[in-house]
Amino acid sequence: MSKPREVPFETTLHVRDSCLCLHVQRAARALARRFDEALRPVGISSGQFSLLMSLNRPKPPTIGAVSSLLAMDRTTLTANLKPLERRGLVAVSVDPDDRRGRLLTLTPAGLALLARAVPIWTQSHAAVERRLPGADPEALRTALRALS
Structure with a gap:
């Protein structure tokens, strides 16, 4: 059996310091924790807030449209909808234009x-x-949209 090749520690440091994926993941987790804490008084997480907000439209969106907007696969979206549906916050109905599809609607609650x-x-x-150090928030949003 051959000896596994070693990766120099300097490479680890380089990845730690320069990896965009790592830094975006860390920032996303920190932001999610901050918004989770802020939204706790109303009983939802930051992810649930984004999901509910994505349903706030003049016409009920399809599962496909919401999964695309949230960059979430349909199975994960469906799993995330279930607790909101059980709480009476979201209604899922058959799409009258395509009986195979489902429409998502915010309930009055x-x-x-x-x-x-x-x-x-x-406020959050x-x-x-x-807190963004000398950054232009709109430039940051533009850069992040380019990556997504």
Whole structure:
């Protein structure tokens, strides 16, 4: 059996310091924790807030449209919808134009919860933007959209 090749520790340090994926993942986790904590009083996580917000449209979106917007596979989206549906925040119905498809709708309770959550998100989001060291938040959003 051959000896495995070694990766120099300097390579580990280089990846630690320069890997965009690592830094975006770390920032995403930190932001999620911050928003999870902020949204705790209304009983939702940051991911649930994003999901509920993605349903706040003039016409109910399909599962496919929401999964695309959230960059989430349909199975994961369906799993994330279940607790919100059980709480009566989201309704899933058959698409009358395509009986195979499902439409997602915020219920009145879901809309009310979202209305309570938005001011919390607004305040938390402004605080996060103020913490960006000399950065232009819109440039950051543009760069992140280019990667997604």
